[in-house]
Amino acid sequence: MDVTVLRPDELTAHDMSAWRAMQRDDPALASPFLSPEFTLAVGHQRATARVARLSEESRTTGFFPFERHALGSGKPIGSGFCDCQGLIHRPGLDWDPPELLRACGLALWEYDHLAPEQTPFETAGTPRVRAASPVMELNGGHHTYLERLRPKVLRAARAQERKLARDVGALRLDFHTPDPLLLDTLIRWKSAQQRSKGRRDLLSQAWFLAILRELFDLPSASCSGTLSVLRAGEAPVAMLYGLCSPEVYATWFPAYDIRFAKYSPGILLHLKLAEAAAERGVSHIDMGKGASRYKDELKTADLSVTEGYVGRRTPGAVLCRLRMASHRTAHAAINASPRVHRAAVRAVGAVDRLR
Known part of the structure; x- marks a missing residue:
């Protein structure tokens, strides 16, 4: 499988047409959060936005929208406000998640709204929680x-x-x-x-x-x-x-x-x-x-949507997992106290305004 990593605005008209066709062919991929338009809009505002185009013998077989952060940490496109995440693909496609992450320059990809029927990610990774939508x-x-x-x-x-x-x-x-x-x-x-x-x-x-x-x-x-x-x-x-x-x-x-x-x-x-x-x-x-x-x-x-992550066997993936664990510990401590939670929300809002 060949993987080409693009910025969202580098997608061609042919790419957009193929992407939409994959959504039409599979009801599990029908969410507008998985559309090329959503990825393009996020890409216009987030420099970290990327799309991996998957192909076999010059035939496009899938698109993987993601965001790439420090230490090779990856998240879904629009992380924090995207309610459906995953790889958009032709029916029946199987993929190797660690190999896909390697091609994308990622050590680890963390998700919190993984779409149904994204079996390779769940099999190769560590699903933490299944949640109801x-x-x-x-x-x-x-x-x-x-x-x-x-x-x-x-x-x-x-x-x-x-x-x-x-x-x-x-x-x-x-x-x-x-x-x-x-x-x-x-x-x-x-x-x-x-x-x-x-x-x-x-x-x-x-x-x-x-x-x-x-x-x-x-x-x-x-x-x-x-x-x-x-x-x-x-x-x-x-x-x-x-x-x-x-x-x-x-x-x-x-x-x-x-x-x-x-x-x-x-x-x-x-x-x-x-x-x-x-x-x-x-x-x-x-x-x-x-x-x-x-x-x-x-x-x-x-x-049923899933929270979890999939990673490679690299030092970068270990660092990403340690950071994830520390974030979860910090979130648990903040959420345990309403007063601390309100202060944290105010602080995050101040940082967002400065940005």
Whole structure:
């Protein structure tokens, strides 16, 4: 197998076409986070971004997007905000992960949202944790999805919808609104929500906003930043910025106007979104890894994503593993104390602003 390492902006039109074809041929690769457009947008903001193009006898067989850091440490493209990771490949392709890492100049590759059916990475590496990524299944149509929900959840949502319609106005969902002013409003809502919970706010970082805006309303079937807006009357009460492919709507940043919090507008938005997405042929809405009440109420299944790493037998890989272990120890200590955690989040935000 031949491996050529490129910067994302060195991908050719032929590369992009072959990449998209591989996604179409394998439902496990359908996530917009695995699209060439996502990799290009990250590459425009992160100098560490690379793509390995795999080929056999002049035939392209796969693409491996990654980021290369100090000591040969590798991470997925968009590490920290990418909800699906792995190698995009032709059906049936087998690969040797240590040999792939060697060709990429990596000692170790660490992942936290490894896509399903990336067996070579899991077999050759050290999977640490399997986590659930809740999804709303739409492949049987919207009515089938509703039938899979717990009756209590659906009754409560319908009651909230009637109250909101009575108090404010009839509900309407715009599946995608290419309005940059509404996008700015969503960013303000979400940033305020993140700060109130003491979490790191990516949306306050100019480099990340550049990625988000590049993907916004992108005229591409394999990945388009989509702003879904739920209105009561003329008032936007909840919004969601997600990435959409023909098969998958990956939710990214949901938020709502806190003035309407008592109506559970986030749940109402997702239920309306399920109907609109099903009409467009989307097979499932991926709500992303992590526990949340609204995800537990709306999901009908879980995708299994994996956290772990794969490495070579080199001194650099040993150093990378030691650094990973120290980071995990530090994170555990920080998370054990709410006061220390809040201070750490403030410090990270200050460093991001300086950068």
